[in-house]
Amino acid sequence: MEECKTYFQTLYKFVYLQATYLKPNVAILDGFTMGSGAGIAVPGMFRVATNKTVFAHPEAQIGFHPDAGASFYLSRLPGYLGEYLALTGDKLNGVEMIACGLASHYALHERLDLIEERLGKLITDEATVIETSLAQYGDLVYPDKTSVLYKIETIDKCFSHDTVEEIVDALENEAANSYNEWCKNAISKIKEASPLSLKVTLHSIREGRFQSLDQCLAREYRMSLAGMSKRVSNDFCEGVRARLVDKDFAPKWDPPSLEEVSKDMLKKRNLIQFYLIQSILRQNSLRQLRTKPTHHHNDKYRTRSTEEDNQQDDLFLYKSKGQHLLTNQRILDSIVRKSSVNPTDTVLEIGPGTGNLTLKLLDVASKVVAVEIDKRMVEVLNKRVKDHGFEDKLSVIREDALKAEFPKFDLVVANIPYGISSPLVVKLVYGANPFRSATLLLQKEFARRLLAKPGDSEFNRLAVNVKLVADVEFVMNVSKRDFFPVPKVDSSVVIIRPKDHIPDVNLDEWRAFTKNCFGKKNKTLGATFKQKKKVIELFRLSKMTSSNGEEINRNQYVCADDDGDNEEESDGEECHSSSCADRELLLFKEKIIEVLKAGSFEDKRPSKLCNEELLCLLSMLNQSGIYFHEQTKPRNVDNVAFAAAYS
Numbered sequence: 001m002e003e004c005k006t007y008f009q010t011l012y013k014f015v016y017l018q019a020t021y022l023k024p025n026v027a028i029l030d031g032f033t034m035g036s037g038a039g040i041a042v043p044g045m046f047r048v049a050t051n052k053t054v055f056a057h058p059e060a061q062i063g064f065h066p067d068a069g070a071s072f073y074l075s076r077l078p079g080y081l082g083e084y085l086a087l088t089g090d091k092l093n094g095v096e097m098i099a100c101g102l103a104s105h106y107a108l109h110e111r112l113d114l115i116e117e118r119l120g121k122l123i124t125d126e127a128t129v130i131e132t133s134l135a136q137y138g139d140l141v142y143p144d145k146t147s148v149l150y151k152i153e154t155i156d157k158c159f160s161h162d163t164v165e166e167i168v169d170a171l172e173n174e175a176a177n178s179y180n181e182w183c184k185n186a187i188s189k190i191k192e193a194s195p196l197s198l199k200v201t202l203h204s205i206r207e208g209r210f211q212s213l214d215q216c217l218a219r220e221y222r223m224s225l226a227g228m229s230k231r232v233s234n235d236f237c238e239g240v241r242a243r244l245v246d247k248d249f250a251p252k253w254d255p256p257s258l259e260e261v262s263k264d265m266l267k268k269r270n271l272i273q274f275y276l277i278q279s280i281l282r283q284n285s286l287r288q289l290r291t292k293p294t295h296h297h298n299d300k301y302r303t304r305s306t307e308e309d310n311q312q313d314d315l316f317l318y319k320s321k322g323q324h325l326l327t328n329q330r331i332l333d334s335i336v337r338k339s340s341v342n343p344t345d346t347v348l349e350i351g352p353g354t355g356n357l358t359l360k361l362l363d364v365a366s367k368v369v370a371v372e373i374d375k376r377m378v379e380v381l382n383k384r385v386k387d388h389g390f391e392d393k394l395s396v397i398r399e400d401a402l403k404a405e406f407p408k409f410d411l412v413v414a415n416i417p418y419g420i421s422s423p424l425v426v427k428l429v430y431g432a433n434p435f436r437s438a439t440l441l442l443q444k445e446f447a448r449r450l451l452a453k454p455g456d457s458e459f460n461r462l463a464v465n466v467k468l469v470a471d472v473e474f475v476m477n478v479s480k481r482d483f484f485p486v487p488k489v490d491s492s493v494v495i496i497r498p499k500d501h502i503p504d505v506n507l508d509e510w511r512a513f514t515k516n517c518f519g520k521k522n523k524t525l526g527a528t529f530k531q532k533k534k535v536i537e538l539f540r541l542s543k544m545t546s547s548n549g550e551e552i553n554r555n556q557y558v559c560a561d562d563d564g565d566n567e568e569e570s571d572g573e574e575c576h577s578s579s580c581a582d583r584e585l586l587l588f589k590e591k592i593i594e595v596l597k598a599g600s601f602e603d604k605r606p607s608k609l610c611n612e613e614l615l616c617l618l619s620m621l622n623q624s625g626i627y628f629h630e631q632t633k634p635r636n637v638d639n640v641a642f643a644a645a646y647s
Contacts, residue, residue, distance in 0.1 A: 004228045008067075011036055012217045015069045019043030019213050019329075022363065024127045026119060026134070029053045029094065030109060039068025042102055043213065045127065045333070046134060049094030049103035050112065058089030060193040062243055063235030063253070065201045067224055071208030072216040076328040077101065078479055079152050080159035086201045087164065088189040090148060095141045099149055101330045105134045106141050127364065131337065151182060158183070164190070164198045165258050194235040194251070195258045210484055213329070323374070325353050326415055326441065328482035335493060336360045338475050339413050339439040348435075350401045350414035350424065355381040361413060362390040371397045371404055402427065412438035421446045422462055429470045429496060430507065438496040444477065447492035454610045461518035465511065468611055470498045503615055512628035513618050517606040525617075526602035529592050539588045542627050588626075595620050 018025070018040055027041035028048050033055045041047055049055075057066040057074065066074060066086050074082030077100050084090065097103035107115060115137045122129060143149050158170040168190060175183035190198065200223065208216045227236045233254050242251035255261055326332060335357065341347060341364045352358045352370040354377060361368050362385065372378050378398050385394045397404050402423055412435060416424055421442055428438055442450070450472055452458035466472060475493040480486055520528060528534065596602040601617050609617075621627075 004225060008221055008224050011039070011068060012221055015039045015043060016214055016217055019069070023125050024130050026130065028112060028115075029055070029097070029103060030112060035059065036068040039070060042073050043069060043329075046105060046130060047097075047103045048105045048107055048112075048115065048134060049097045050107055050109045051094055052109050053094035053097060053103070054091050055093075055097050055102060056089055056091040057086050060087060060197040060201050061089045061189075061239065063194040063197050063233070063237075063239030063251070064227055065197055065204055065220070065223055067220040069213055069217055069220070071204040071220060072211070072213045073102070073330070075205045075208040076330065076482060079156040079481075081149075081152065081155060083159040083167075083202060083205050084148075084155045084186070086205055087159070087167070087193070087198055088186050089193070090186075090189065092148070095143050096147055096149055098141065099143050099147075101334075105138050107134075107138050111137045111139075126343070128340075128342075148182075154180070154183070158186075164195075164202055167202075168258075194233075194239060194253045195255060196233050196235055196253070196261050197239075198258065199261050209481060210327075212327075323353065323417075324415075324483040324485060324487045326356055326478070326482060327484055328478070331476075331478055331482055332357055332360055334476065335413065335439060335441065336364060338493070338495065339411055339437070341365050341411060341413075345410040346408065348406060348409040348412045348414075350412070350416060352381055353377050353415070355384045357413065357415065358394070359384065359388055359390070362388070362393050365393070365411075367393050367395065369395045369397065369407055369409060371399065371401045371406070373398065373400050406431065406433055408433055410436050412440070414438070415441040418443040418446060425450070425462070425466060425496070429466055429498065435498065437498075439475070439493065440496065441478065441491055441493050443487075444490045444492045447474070447494050450494060454608055459607050460521065461514045464514050464518070464611060464614065466496070468505075468510065469502045470496050472496050503611075505615060505618070506629070508629045509622070509627065510618065513621075514606075514614070516628055517614070521607040522605055524603050524605055526593070526596055528606075529596065530589065535585060535589045535592070538592070538626060538628065539585055541630060542588070542625055591624055592621075592626060595624050595626065 015036075024045045026046040026048060027044045028050075029041055030048075030050045030052050031054065033041060033053060034057065038055060038057065057070055059066050070086070074086055076082070077085075081100060085092070092100070092102070094103065094106055098106045115134065118133050118137065119130070122133065148155075154174060158174055159167055161167045161170055168187060171183045171187045171190075174180055175187065204220065204223065207219065211219070230237070235251075235253055238251045238253065242248055339347075341361065343364065343366060345365050346367045346369060347361050347365045349358055349361060349368055349370045352372050358368060358370055358381060370381065372381065375398065378396055382391070382394075382396065385391055395407075402420060412428060425440070428435075449458045449460055450463055450466060451474055452460065452463045463472075473495045475495055478491040478493060480488070480490050483491075516534065517525065517528065529538075593602065595617075599617055599620050601613075606614070618628075
């Protein structure tokens with residue numbers, strides 16, 4: 001056993017070193033990538049898969065469990081793909097590894113010599129330079145229709161259950177209902193594996209989702225020693241005999257069925273005494289926060305410090321405040337990579353939380369300005385940054401991001417809570433600080449609204465106003481399971497890039513105009529602007545503009561038959577006022593209709609119009625003396641107030 005302890009300690013320490021090493025490293029996955037080979041390669045910064053790559057975790061088939069950090073990265077694959085791979089031992093090729101995020105680059109085997117030669121000639125270890133070099137010889141590939149990745153909906157449906165028995169039942173039901181041969185093959189592979197290993201493996205993957213890498217490695221260490229010790233079962237030796245030594249492929253598992261695996265067996269397999277590898281792993285590294293939920297009260301979740309730091313207070317996370325921490329390291333790496341951070345850049349990060357993304361930004365940027373309102377988060381963030389030696393590169397503003405005055409910055413990278421998404425996006429794109437791009441992690445529904453085009457059901461006023469001054473690009477979707485606590489919905493990453501040239505339009509006027517148009521976005525413009533209230537309000541604003549700010553008595557223009565609730569007005573209905581102003585109102589309404597007809601806008605819906613058409617309509621209305629904002633106020637309203645209109 002001492003030799004086993006030494007072996008696993010050495011292996012897991014190396015896996016942790018590979019994952020936390022500050023300098024970029026490149027792993028070439030040109031062949032079988034399994035077990036500890038996968039554990040060493042996957043945590044690295046760059047992982048190049050080829051047409052000869054074969055990735056798998058078949059440990060359960062030999063009575064063991066996926067280790068060397070597998071419970072960390074398998075648990076963070078899309079959907080329940082990790083559970084599927086761990087329980088069936090199924091293989092992925094290089095293309096599939098790229099598609100699910102296990103590999104960062106793909107190149108044909110024949111190009112490897114060119115890649116190695118290119119990397120060998122580099123005179124810098126800058127990650128962006130290495131990225132460019134790998135991309136130069138990379139190939140753009142997509143999984144074919146036979147790929148298991150096209151079965152992800154079925155995988156999620158079947159492998160999302162809590163127990164192995166329920167997973168098998170779900171597969172059997174799916175196979176019976178759809179005559180799905182793939183389901184039958186999956187069942188066959190699961191039944192070939194050790195029942196005890198299957199249950200241990202599923203538990204390990206589910207635990208790994210809420211743990212950091214060092215916590216996963218520490219847990220896997222004691223699980224591995226338990227498997228080797230034979231105190232619970234002889235399945236590992238039996239599996240090796242049946243598959244690798246005698247090759248009779250007829251292992252005699254103990255216990256022989258899932259039903260006979262007791263909770264006591266699982267407990268012993270997971271709780272055997274072990275050396276404190278966790279402290280060994282952390283000798284020269286950061287203390288991580290435990291992200292396994294240990295307490296639950298209403299919307300509170302807490303993260304607890306590790307055993308060796310038990311003096312720290314527990315940290316509660318509030319779902320109602322949008323406190324969902326992104327924990328998937330590959331997603332964090334992708335966000336930083338897509339942000340194209342230069343070594344001289346100052347990055348603005350809004351809502352850094354405990355610093356998972358902050359640490360990666362500090363590694364590549366000149367400076368990070370973090371805006372965080374939660375004092376507890378700031379304390380944890382500062383501690384983690386100090387432990388990494390980045391304290392001179394971090395500046396923290398403890399204030400509400402909607403109220404804070406941002407310093408100059410080059411880029412924005414942020415995980416934004418849904419509750420402040422609209423006003424914060426508007427504040428950024430209409431703010432006084434010019435910037436290169438904003439890479440934002442947003443709730444998926446909100447991102448779709450931001451990306452919507454004319455004619456889409458999600459097309460809205462926000463998309464119109466943002467796209468007036470910026471371009472929005474979709475980057476990727478992020479599963480809700482990549483966060484803790486797990487939110488109810490998935491998220492998406494988008495990049496917003498301010499335009500070099502924007503239309504010459506008064507932003508106050510534009511905002512008020514789009515608010516009027518999109519109040520009922522699916523009504524025709526004719527129906528919208530014929531409403532009694534709308535005519536009176538626009539008449540008042542236009543009179544104020546023409547009278548250079550002279551006070552106008554709004555009560556002078558009221559409709560005798562307006563009950564205050566009826567928004568609709570037939571084409572023939574007219575406004576009646578209590579004074580001689582009724583004639584002016586009627587003429588003003590006719591002017592609006594005339595402009596709409598002249599531009600062929602009367603029967604059009606705002607949700608179908610592009611910005612160019614909306615700008616054209618606004619210009620025509622303004623030229624006819626019809627305004628939507630009090631033009632006597634300063635042009636281009638204070639953008640904080642502008643942002644507040646969206647909250």
